[in-house]
Amino acid sequence: MSEKQQLKPIPTVANIQQPQVSLALTDPGMLTRLLELGPQPCLRSCLKRLGWKDIPLAVLDAERDGGFTVARVHIGNEFCERLLPTPAQIKTALQQTELLGVEMSLLTPLLTDSGIKRLSPLLELLPDGTEVVVNDWGTLRLVRRHYPALTPLLGRLLYKMIKDPRLPSAQWTKLHPHSGQSKPFHQLLARFGVEAIEMDLPPFTQPEQFQIGELGLSVHLPYGYVVKGRMCRIGSLGLDDKDKFVAGHACQKECLDYVTPLERPNQAADQPAQDLVGFQRGNTQFYRYSSAMEASLVEAVKQGSIKCLVFAGDWNEHRCPSEPS
Amino acid sequence: MNIVAPLSHLNEIAPLAATGADEFYCSVVPSSWAERIGTTGVSRRTFSNLSQEADLAAAISQSHDLGKKLSLVMNAQHYTAEQLDCLLQLASDFAELGGDAVIVGDPVLLDLIASEGFEFGIHLSSIASCRNVETALFYRELGATRIIFPRDMTLNEIARLRRQIPELECETFILNDGCVFEEGVCHSIHLPRQLGGAICMDSYRYDYQRMDGAQLSSQQIDTLKHNDECYQQWLWYRFGCGFTVTKEGYPYGPCGLCALPKLHASGIESVKIAGRDAPLERKQKSVELVKRAINQLASDPDPRNMLEYAQGLRQSQSQCSSGYMCYYPEVLRQQSSNLIARTR
DSSP, rough: OHHHHHHHHHHTTTSSSEEEEEESSSSGGGGGHHHHHSSSSSSHHHHHHTSSSOOOTHHHHHHHHTBBBEEEEEEOOOGGGOOOOOHHHHHHHHHHHHHHTTTEEOOOOOOHHHHHHHHHHHHHHHHHEEEESSSSHHHHHHHHHOOOSSSEEEEETSSOOOOOOOOOGGGGGGGOOOOOHHHHHHHHHHHHHOOEEEEEEOOOOOGGGGOOOTEEEEEEESSEEEEEOOOOOOGGGOOOOTTOOOOOOOOGEEEEEEEEEEOOOOOOOSSOOOOOEEEETEEEEEEEOHHHHHHHHHHHTTOOOOOOEEEEEESSOOOOOOSSO | OOOEEEEESSSGGGHHEEEEEEEEEBBBBBBBHHHOOOOOSSSSOOSSSSSHHHHHHHHHHHHHHHHEEEEEOOSOOOOOOOHHHHHHHHHHHHHTTTTOOEEEEHHHHHHHHHTOOOOOOEEEEEGGGOHHHHHHHHHHHOOOOOOOOOSSSHHHHHHHHHHHHHHSSEEEEEOOOOOOOGGOOOOOOOGGGGGGGGGGGSEEEEEEETTTTTTHHHHHHHHHHHHHHHHHHHHHHHHHHHHOOTOOBBBBBSSSSHHHHHHHHHTEEEEEEEEEOHHHHHHHHHHHHHHHHHHHHHHHHHHHHHHHHHHHHTOHHHHHTTTTTTTHHHHHHHHHHHHHHHHH
């Protein structure tokens, strides 16, 4: 072995693993808006088409020639099985992602048996190696047993951590510290062929939260989810009073039409809320990362700890005209 | 059907057993955990645990003397490696004491405990959000012996799932303590009241906007306002109708009594009463309420009669008729449909 071969590579910006950039789209139809941008579109243009005014993680975007390039899209939704795409939507999405020259991941939520039944035909359509983000241990079992050529990732509903945007101090997060460094956790995932996980940034993000050993790490941004319900407040809008807020209720997918900011105006004067900015979309409450949280993510990217940055494409608090300029 | 009752003090065992409880569940913070971890987060609650480790041995012993079973709860959604280590020791101690089952929500902990081959049962906590057969099989393969279904499943979902996993015991919620969101995927903390309390009860102001940028029409504003008023009403029911009780002391709030015939027909072995935090009187009245309904089921299995009987127990048609107090509101809706059909 030559002296050159024996030397360890010097950690430089060039050999630090750069994260892949993905765009999460609950509505697969949004891909149509991106097609005009041509293959491997830049993130900035994509987000503009989806109604964003400012790009999250702008510091890192600016460091790159031409900004971030989208290399993947996450299709689907992690929070409601009623938002599972149809087989026709998946077929179209596969064609469109090919035209865009990007890879596709399928996002899946917590599921009932009825949801599992609707998911299986979607999995049939996915090419070998496609990433499936599982947020239900049963989905993981299904994928491993019946679709072993697909690649499961552990989703952010199953990667547990305290993410309450109202916490007044980091002390509270110590009640249930994250388990990303736990060896038994890694062993369980390894047994089920899971080599990567997805996460949100929790309030008071600590550097060690990006250190999860050999597992690949995808980070969603710029929002974390706090809690989701099975019953949906806005999804009950069109129902008779007696049919509202019951398990498995129908809906008109009002979550696609409405959003609400979340504010706590009634906090006691001696306990002023210092909450992260929040909003509710459908059955789920989200918070937006603070600049300090984004800074911790920037640092983690520079350390090479992040495999993929997943930008919230259409599931956000932006009011987006249907025909963006 | 077994009644599974909450326990937080030793002095609750005898009266709850006498009232009709068949199984108890409780939690404890062992001294080793307190020393090493420095929190009380063994089972997602900082209070309503047995006051000391020695109480666990006494609780098992007293329960067994009365012919009842006792389960130990360790159902945080996740644990660190150090916490898992502490809990494995607790599980080992529990096995030596002859405890009957542990209630676990974290698959990693469940897997570790199962691999030790303890003789007690392993009950999957409702925290694990087991809503489909694949998930039940996942946990069965890890070592679960009973599935405690999460809140807010339909009776049909429960029946279908139960049929597919005949080798597992099944338990469902029957009374008290609703959860607004899904507890198994809730990453918040029940903060002290002055900091906002539970996130689902916090005083958020809603200000709906259309995603397409259009202004809300006056009709949309009215519909949204009405929906929010209904939601606030539903929240009140979910939180025990302000923790009110009947003249006899029976609690209002989330209830599935009229679904007992269908749950029984589905093969559900155990029904759970929530509320470790409640005072003994509320626990006792809860057990009494469920026991009376189960006795009624034994004497008259007709579901229509159970609906009438269960509503009569609280002597409050108006509370029941809203449907917002129900764990399984489809029973009420079915009854209404039948009535309409008969009228026609």
